[in-house]
Amino acid sequence: MSKLGIAIVGTGMIGAVHRRAALLAGAEVRGVAASSPQRAQEVAQAWNVAHAYRDIEEVVSDPQVQVVHVCTPNHLHRAMAQAALEAGKHVICEKPLATTLEDAQALAALAARTGLVATVPFVYRYHPVVREARARIAQGELGPLHLIHGSYLQDWLLDPASNNWRVDPSLGGTSRVFADIGSHWCDLVEWVSGERFAEVSAAFATVIAERGAVTGQSFTTPAAGGTTQAVSSEDVATAMLRTSAGTLASLTVSQVSAGRHNRLWFEIDGARASVAFNQEDAERLWIGRPDQREDSFVRGPGAGSAEQRRLSVLPAGHAQGYGNCFEAFVADTYRAIAGEQPEGLPTFDDGLRSARIVTRVIASARSRAWTAID
Helix, strand or coil, X not given: CCCCEEEEXXXXXXXXXXXXXXXHCXXXXXXXXXXXXXXXXXXXXXXXXXXXXXXXXXXXXXCCCCEEEECCCHHHHHHXXXXXXXXXXXXXXXXXXXXXXXXXXXXXXXXXXXXCCEECCCHHHHCHHHHHHHHHHHCCCCCCEEEEEEEEECCCCCCCCCCCHHHCHHHHCCCCHHHHHHHHHHHHHHHHHCCCEEEEEEEEECCCCEEECXXXXXXXXXXXCCCEEECCCCCEEEEEEEECCCCEEEEEEECCCCCCCCEEEEEEEECCCEEEEEHHHCCEEEEEECCCEEEEEECCCCCCCXXXXXXXXXXXXXXXCHHHHHHHHHHHHHHHHCCCCCCCCCEHHHHHHHHHHHHHHHHHHHHCCCEECC
């Protein structure tokens, strides 16, 4: 079977992650497109790929490209993904799928009409112990759910000198911290728990009013000194949510929490047991039980649910992490292109669901009122 030919549009940090995952999944990177033809040439040379495309039109005109990976700033997602789908290419589009609900709806509808594989990297679904948590809840081990709570905390924008295109609403979208990382938590918790959020009461705060005017790549050391500019997007967000089954949930999201580099954490409490997951300790699933008992399920290929075992590509004690999740997601996307139906593969429909939640969270934060989601 011939290798899939792929093109990567966007060559920042996440573009490099896509490239590695694609290569490990057996694809051929045919070329790259970037913010300028010169940048594309530089990256094509560094990555040792054949083509530096001028623009998205040249990408989708290449008959040897079957899959387009959209890794651009958020405001370009719709145009890039739409051009690829209309040209008959399968698409992996970074989240958020789009910066408006209307654009996300248009992309999801287009993907459905074309029948092409179109996925969004909600890759935290691919932690093996997350699959274990989902399986235990589906089997009824926790009993009826009583409470869902958690947070997603980072610190890479704590320094006022730090800036990035995500901070600018014209590039990243109206919401920053909730759309960027709160969306991951909501997707993960809905998928694991099996319950959908029905209404929300949210609040946003911008705690750093001005930032350095020089922007840098995500998660990089900020440039010191220089001019500053006003900030309008939120640094922190909180949300109270209620599922359609009536379960209450609470979420705190921040990109200014010192020492929390990428701490996605959730706990789901049921009538008979609880489970908790911490992405900064992703090898273990905490399980709380009555009568002062608790357990830890340790990731590994020798026990647990079938999906947990499938995604445990290394023995217990040999840590897996974010990179492995991304690699499994890309591999599952390519398996779907080959006609398989991998469990839990996040599609444009999931990207649309996320856009709907984010839109309602923004509306709630503005109105200071409970707001319906569905």
